[in-house]
Amino acid sequence: MKLSRSTLGLALLAAMAAPAAHAEIAIDVIAGSEVTFEGLIYTDGNWFDNDIQDLNAGTTTANGGDGDDSEFDLRRAELVLKGKGPGNVEWVLGYDAKANKYLDTNARYKFGGNANTYVQLGQYKQPNSLEELSSTKNNDFISKAAVTNTYAVARRLGGAVGWGDNNWSITGSVFGRELTRNLAHGSGFGARGTWAPINENGNILHLGLSYVDYDTDADTLRLRARPNADLTTTRLVDTGNLTDTDRVSTLGLESFWVTGPFKVQGEYYKTDVSRYRASSKDFSGDGWYLSGVWNITGESWGYKSGVPTTGLPDEPAGGMWQLGLRFDNIDLDDGSLLAPSAPGGAPRVDGVLGGKQDIWTLGVNWYWRSNFKFAVNYVMVDSSRYSSSARAVVNDDPNIIEARAQFYW
DSSP, rough: OOOOOOHHHHHHHHHHHHOOSSSSSSEETTTTTEEEEEEEEEEEEHHHOOOOSSSTSSSSSSBOOOOOSSEEEEEEEEEEEEOSSTTEEEEEEEEEEETTEEEEEEEEEEEGGOOTSSEEEEEEEOOOHHHHHSSSGGGGSSSHHHHHHHHOEEEEEEEEEEEOOOOOEEEEEEESOOOTTTSSSSOOEEEEEEEEEEETTTEEEEEEEEEEEEEEESSSSSEOSSSSOTTTTSSSEOOOOOSEEEEEEEEEEEEEEEEEOOEEEEEEEEEEEEESSTTSEEEEEEEEEEEEEEEEEEOOOOEEEEEEEOOSSSTTTTTTEEEEEEEEEEEEEEEEEESSSTOOOEEEEEEEEEEEEEEEEEEEEEEETTTTTEEEEEEEEEEEEEEEETTTEEEOEEEEEEEEEEOOO
């Protein structure tokens, strides 16, 4: 499915013509289903202060880079149809016209009208990762944390069962490949449990635990992470191709706390890769992030289906201002350096040395009225990885400025 520029343009005009106070466009009631149209469009800019590697390399084909220290791109053009009814049935059909891939495309039946007790079939985000499950349009920072982008399992085709209420939930899922061909694949299963012992207006405490396990399918796996800059093709930490891989399992711990205009959120991921040849050692990696966000203009957050929700500005004309700070860490080292086999030779690598990466991100968000968001981030990277050519661990510590302009309805 590919959308022409004219189709996308008509969609944008329809959205712009809608009243600004609405976040969706009501279309009609068709066969007992209330159909609405939603969308999300945003463009990013990255400015790189490189240290060793060129973070803008590989964006052109002639010389592996365009020689500039900046990059700009339309990142998303998401168009989504949603339906409620007949009865307790809900459905969604989403497509990203920029990436040419399907988004959430599924049907759900809610028992007793309870949003947390349901069965679901189709493509949907798997039950893991608080940051991955949260709404993209309300990301606290321009890029998700490196551990989320590396370890979280996003949308896959499958079936899920959920059970819970406003304060707790249990979700189980079995899944296969992504709906769009030649993207993520490998059959598996996942489960997530959440509990909010405190759930009041402006006062929320959330705790969560998740686990996913899936087949690597092609028997080759590569784990790597960008330096929290979505427009770079360079990864400063990278395991390389892990061959003879069988299955990947990831345990996730998550929590967030809201008190008035403040939110503190964190997650920890532990991933294990099993390999079926005795000569190939299993791999284990982990990482975490901790972030804090302050709504300077005084708004707070809500809670729905085990994730925080971001409301509209109290004063639409002035908008909602947010200030955020995040630290995230990822460790792709699972091995050690041994003495050279001969004098003057290179050290021997026992296991996998994919590197370590620590990142501080300082961000400002401005939600203006009901349909616009503008964000600026300053990213400070501290990475280290063994280099066989240098025969030493090399530190690469770039800085990045990021900006995003976003329109949604």
